[in-house]
Amino acid sequence: MEAAAQPEPQIVIKKSFASSTFMRVVKYTGVRLVVLFLTVVVAMYMTILIANMGGYVDTMMRGEITENVTQSITTNPANRGMPSDQKRAIIEKMIALEIKRRGLNLPLAVRNARYLTNALTMNLGHAINMVSDTGSRTVRLILLERLPATLLLMGTSQLLLFFSSLFFALSLSRQYGSWWDKLVIALTPTSSAPGWFYGIFLILIFAAILRIMPFGGLVSSPPPENPVLYALSILQHLLLPAFALFFSGFFLSIYGWRTFFLIYSNEDYVEMAKAKGLTSRDIERRYILRPTLPNIITNFALTLLGVWGGAIVTETIFNWPGLGRMFYTAIGLYDIPVIVGDTIIFAYLLAITVFLLEIIYALVDPRVKIGGGSQS
């Protein structure tokens, strides 16, 4: 691989040491960073606007505060003998305090700006209604608590999906037109259904009818004491949701890569390599995988990014305590800090990924010239 690729980078390196190129790279990197940051800012502001629905959520929260405070004061036995106007004064004072604590007394624009700056500085703050299992209201802790479950589910399914489809696609592109090839093409439309859809079928077959798999959850209840059994129990619970997510992407992913590899294996230089009598393994590695590397990397990066978000519906159907289900719960509880916290991390990760990809592209693909002009 190195032997084939070396001549090209050498030429590029010589060129890029021209004195103006370094400045151009720095300037380009800087501009891209600023643009990406602005993108994140705009996207975040829009998310906050939607999450707050133009102040609608605030109105609702005010009503909720009034109700809770009134209830807790009137039902408190310590206040039983208190005259009603004194009670009312206390209630009003408490309501005002609570509204101030949540910052609801500020104008909408100021509040949104505050959400935005807090989000951008990763100052995730405290949840309004949600509490982590350990009893903390800190958004960071709530997110961190759910992260392992999501990483486990999404990591397993998505990485498996990525590598296995790449592997199968490569072998299919070699036996193009074979029975297996046709089977995969015929099954590709199955990927139009999302993971949760297959999840329901899997629950139906393996949990409801055969009774060999759990209906959902992360671990059996009560959780086993023995760490080995505990891990096995998690594995058993992981199997169905991971397979559902895996299956829903599997055939389309294979088909996509297969077609992609086929297009590349029709290039003249591959024909040339065949004519030279190189082994098919060499051809695959040097002449097919090497030029498609940038695309493979992009896809891998986006796969990793997808892992973070979790799968909202699949996690909900399987009662899997991950970030996806947490996000859905947060929306149901109108918990803006949690919604914003989850989104900003995703936004930053995405922006960083895009930025890194551009650099990696320039490294692995000699055809891409940084700041070269026409291509954006």
Place this chain on the structure above:
Amino acid sequence: MNALKNSFREILRYPSAIAGLVAVLLLVAVAVYAMIAIPYSKAIELWRGGEEVWYTNPKFAPPAWINFFRSKKLPESFHANSADGKMEKVVTPGSQDTTEVKLSYTFDFEADEYPQELMVYFNTTYQDKIPFASISLFTPDGREIRVADTGLAHQQNIRFSQEARLVNRYGGGQQQLVMQGLFSDPKAATPTPLKGKYQLVITGTTFEAGSDINADFVFHGQVSGLAGTDMYRRDLMVALLWGAPIALAFGLLASLGISITTLIIAAVGAWYGGWVDEFIQRITEVNMVLPFLPILIMIGTFFNRSIWTILGATIALSIFGGQIKALRATFLQLRESMYIEAARAYGASNMRIIFQYMIPRMIPLIIPQLVGGVAGFVFLEATLAVLGLGDPTLPTWGKIINDAESNGALYNGYYYWILEPSVLLMFTGLGFALLGFSLDRIFNPRLRGM
């Protein structure tokens, strides 16, 4: 026109395309049938109707056809009303304005399980003197089981399993055992259903002129209709049928709206270039950061669940998606081609070049994606409904799944409840995906051999 004919002929050469086309046409037929058979307003009324609309159906009853697959047959539900003549009615005038009204209904009971419940809904007319009736059930072996003797107010109903006499006689105080008692063979050692002709006889007496008795005999079996029922006794057929036009409308409108707008925006950006293009690129990048499904969920939760709002939001969030970049790249190539240059040379306006020269060239490319995309949006609508964010008034497939999920259908063994809408969803999704997929290979020659 000729080109259309040719591409149609081309389609017929691909078996998968034919399969997809047949599936889609079948769906359209179902959708049209649904809209004609159950008009929109009636569908909504039925779907939102409660006990008063659906009292004749049992709850959680699988469809009747599952008996084909069972060795132990389940009793089917039915009802018979004397007002519309299904129940035999004999009126004999007596002395002093009294009348004897005899209502009877004979039915076959051939099931191996017991029904859920038997009920009689009375509808009587009178001024002052309340009519009176006694209800009896005659079994195939000739026994008469007296069910109830009761005065009949205007709207009276009798539930057999709550009649004290039956509860004491068969259940020893337990209501669940009444049905078993009524339909069992008394000679058998273990409770076995006695098959044969049963007859329900209601003998009523009215005490003034113009007074009348009508009854509706409701037999809640274990299975009901062609689609089964849910927790509100609703016939799932309403939602299964009406799910088709809604899914089709949502999928087609979303896919069409997104494809057309994306096409126009990409063409405009590529043609004008400069800041217009730059602006579109930036919006695309912002859009990429916005989380799609979470935003739809937020809109559904905070704002409005109407299918039109969700449709609008879906389109708005998808216009500046990944597709716009691919289209733009192709348009940039197209812009340099000779025929565009020729058009520019003879002085064609910008609008003319964009709409008459550039966009038409891309239509073959966009159609497969448009058709295939429908599948995704049909599932998107179902996804939102499964999360409880479906349109509150409309009966859709996703909402059936949501109802089933929240009633633990899988856990309690009501498999039909999940399977029926899922199969329809799968059918729709596969149909459109298959068609789009084959169209892609027909219209894009580069893929044709692959």
